[in-house]
Amino acid sequence: MFDICLIGTGGMMPLPNRWLSSMLVRFNGKMLLIDCGEGTQISLKQLGWGFKNIDTICFTHYHADHISGLPGMLLTLGNSERTEPLTLIGPTGLERVVSALRTIATELPFEIIYKEINTDEVCTLQLNEYILKTCGAKHGVPCLAYSIETERLGKFDIEKALKLDLPKKYWNLLQNEQEVLYQDKTYMPSMVMGESRKGFKLGYCTDSRPTENIVLLVKNADLFVCEGMYAEKDKANKAIERKHMMFYEAAQMAKEAQVKELWLTHYSPSLTNPKDYLYVAKEIFNNTKAGYDRIVRSMVYED
């Protein structure tokens, strides 16, 4: 099960009924959070998936609305009796920024591992059971777009297995990627497993102007979560000036990347009812949803 939840969908400042943009991903019990603004921990508490299993927090960039909740989150993770290391990932400068914020969160019962990422390159990290990829986004400060892709084994090929001179009780080991030594012969998982299959792919992008690199990063994603800071056409110049995205620009990226579904997020505080403008995006990319706080999608493999 691959669970995705938008913890908040607001930009700039937290509002009484809209938390700051953040996304939680849960896969095989472990959780990864992207961005942590003021109040993110409250929405997480409302969601009820717990805190202790959050082992990675990624940052798109270091504007306050994307990281101001970190000191409180670190203390809450500490209070959840987490002692395992926590991995923080973000653009270059991560350790400097987090160390400054930790002026008010000094004592933690776990180690922090920093992974600073160059926004000028496309980077790939192996994390738990998925692949995290990043590319630079186009914002006023160094900023990252993310993709997360689960790894998935091929199908077990019973025909191949039957041809091996190996008792059935060992098949399970091969299926779990272990070698088997039986009667002086070594059996490899590849002898019974088909080619690895496509897993789930998720794309996440705030804050940015549209770019070709982001389209490539989220290509063929099952779900693309993308900022739609402004919806009304007369805000197009503002979007360019402040390096944010319009609804129709997010939809255009989703179309070009041939993703299956688009969720909009990171709405301007002035955009009270994003759904009123959803049609603008749907005209370009029909399978668009106006993301809202704690919208959840659970994906399971169909084959």
Next chain:
Amino acid sequence: MFDICLIGTGGMMPLPNRWLSSMLVRFNGKMLLIDCGEGTQISLKQLGWGFKNIDTICFTHYHADHISGLPGMLLTLGNSERTEPLTLIGPTGLERVVSALRTIATELPFEIIYKEINTDEVCTLQLNEYILKTCGAKHGVPCLAYSIETERLGKFDIEKALKLDLPKKYWNLLQNEQEVLYQDKTYMPSMVMGESRKGFKLGYCTDSRPTENIVLLVKNADLFVCEGMYAEKDKANKAIERKHMMFYEAAQMAKEAQVKELWLTHYSPSLTNPKDYLYVAKEIFNNTKAGYDRIVRSMVYED
């Protein structure tokens, strides 16, 4: 009009239905905030008194639950088009802590004035139209308790005014603390005004063990807002260990200080229904209220 509002009443971590402890005081249009945790700006938004006229933010101490909302608050004050200086007040170390937090809130359209206060002394500051006094509280880190007292002129004494050889049209000037030069003679406000009268007095204390100094600071206050971190008697040792206060200890301080009314605040996240234990405080000091988010008291002079 002297308006007081508890913006939040929680300790340690913000909860879905209880913001972190913070108090707003409004007097003659200007506002002073004590403490600014994660989410304080959201509760302020719900309150609806605006942001722009907050000209002073006081801090009791620099644990995250009392200051983690500052970066977002500064940016929101900036977005409210505030250009007048903002005064920050807190224990020694204020500028160092705030400068670290400003790593994520760099560009502000107003100047910040820092007033660092020694927690070993009783300090008095003249601010706007009230007197702010502080004394050290007893917590794990340097911490301040506050009192705020409005200044109030004496009554205009019409008998005295009639005895002066001064036309009535000048009386108003004297009443507004201005000297009047009339027919080569100088008339002073003191010639027509009675002795200055008692204004409103407000006391605020989180986080602390009870101390004699705090009792002296809040002596005869109209309202004393004091932490009641724990209510159940079996938490008394925890209160001592973590340097917090029990309901009955806050009530004992209120009684000794002979305040008119006590509001409890800064409840432990484990204390779900503070009202259930209110009787514990009322047994000692009857005029106690269990403070809650956005409880408001407006005081007007009665004479």
